[in-house]
Amino acid sequence: MKKILIAGPASQILGVKIAQELAIEVINTETKLFPDGENYVRINIEDETLIADKEVIIIQSTGPSSNGNQNKRLMELFMMIDSVKRMGAKSIIVVAPYLAYARQDKVFRPGESLFANVVFRFINSLGIDELYTVDIHAQHVLKECTCKTVNIDSMKLLADYIKSKGAEDIVVVSPDKGAVERSKAFARHFGENVPVEVFEKKRDLKTGEIKMSGVLSLKGKDVVIADDIIATGGTMATAIKLARESGANKIFAVATHALLLDQAKYRILKAGADEIIGTDSIDNEACKVSLSKIIADYLK
Ligand code: R5P
Numbered sequence: 001m002k003k004i005l006i007a008g009p010a011s012q013i014l015g016v017k018i019a020q021e022l023a024i025e026v027i028n029t030e031t032k033l034f035p036d037g038e039n040y041v042r043i044n045i046e047d048e049t050l051i052a053d054k055e056v057i058i059i060q061s062t063g064p065s066s067n068g069n070q071n072k073r074l075m076e077l078f079m080m081i082d083s084v085k086r087m088g089a090k091s092i093i094v095v096a097p098y099l100a101y102a103r104q105d106k107v108f109r110p111g112e113s114l115f116a117n118v119v120f121r122f123i124n125s126l127g128i129d130e131l132y133t134v135d136i137h138a139q140h141v142l143k144e145c146t147c148k149t150v151n152i153d154s155m156k157l158l159a160d161y162i163k164s165k166g167a168e169d170i171v172v173v174s175p176d177k178g179a180v181e182r183s184k185a186f187a188r189h190f191g192e193n194v195p196v197e198v199f200e201k202k203r204d205l206k207t208g209e210i211k212m213s214g215v216l217s218l219k220g221k222d223v224v225i226a227d228d229i230i231a232t233g234g235t236m237a238t239a240i241k242l243a244r245e246s247g248a249n250k251i252f253a254v255a256t257h258a259l260l261l262d263q264a265k266y267r268i269l270k271a272g273a274d275e276i277i278g279t280d281s282i283d284n285e286a287c288k289v290s291l292s293k294i295i296a297d298y299l300k
Contacts, residue, residue, distance in 0.1 A: 008060030021296030052088035070100035097281035159189030176201035219247035233264030
């Protein structure tokens with residue numbers, strides 16, 4: 001079946017790179033915001049038969065960036081799926097490296113919505129065939145999706161980048177217990193016996209305030225602090241400060257999805273990070289590693 005790729009407004013560069021890896025045609029989109037605030041997306045084609053009977057791959061990360069928040073990105077994704085479906089796509093594959101609302105995977109306080117599941121129910125109702133995401137915050141939310149799902153692991157790519165920067169005598173530090181398994185898996189990409197150390201983190205569910213503690217033996221070590229998401233940078237900056245106090249040499253602040261909201265860059269660098277490293281899941285200045293090849297390999 002002939003494949004065609006649509007580079008959504010949030011993932012234009014990544015979309016083009018994946019299309020090049022797959023050697024298939026790529027189409028972009030036209031977007032605008034109506035005066036009343038409603039979103040508009042149009043797949044940029046004049047001939048709708050281009051889509052009919054094709055396997056259509058839609059690339060759209062749904063994280064916030066300078067020109068769109070999560071809600072806008074999700075609406076655009078839903079609209080693109082609806083458009084290609086209406087134009088008679090034979091099958092629809094969605095690649096959303098960052099899945100918005102994945103952190104709302106539990107009811108943390110009475111009265112909350114389990115909105116991660118709701119996002120999947122929206123997607124289910126639109127009828128896609130496959131969904132690919134990258135290092136999703138909580139893997140269990142994918143169970144809500146009725147189509148085939150794949151959670152791609154970006155850790156080797158991130159580790160290779162850090163190795164290329166000459167990091168030596170590495171310790172991987174997990175900023176909280178929830179990230180320990182991920183950190184252990186990450187450490188294996190640096191070598192067999194690379195140690196993993198953990199800080200203790202507590203977040204106040206009402207105020208969002210973070211408290212972190214721990215004294216580690218990091219004297220002279222190059223420290224890699226790995227998380228799935230950097231949002232406000234609070235978690236990362238606090239961990240970096242403690243790592244500095246524990247004698248770390250170089251500190252690499254690493255996240256698959258470096259959203260870098262508000263003052264995040266300032267907080268992380270001021271806390272003492274040597275570099276902030278993210279992937280092109282989020283198209284910003286922290287994007288040092290491209291997911292294009294690994295995603296293309298899965299799509300082949
Ligand atoms: C939380 O469990 C996540 O893995 C990240 O640690 C969190 O999203 C980071 O948020 P922030 O940068 O706002 O501290």
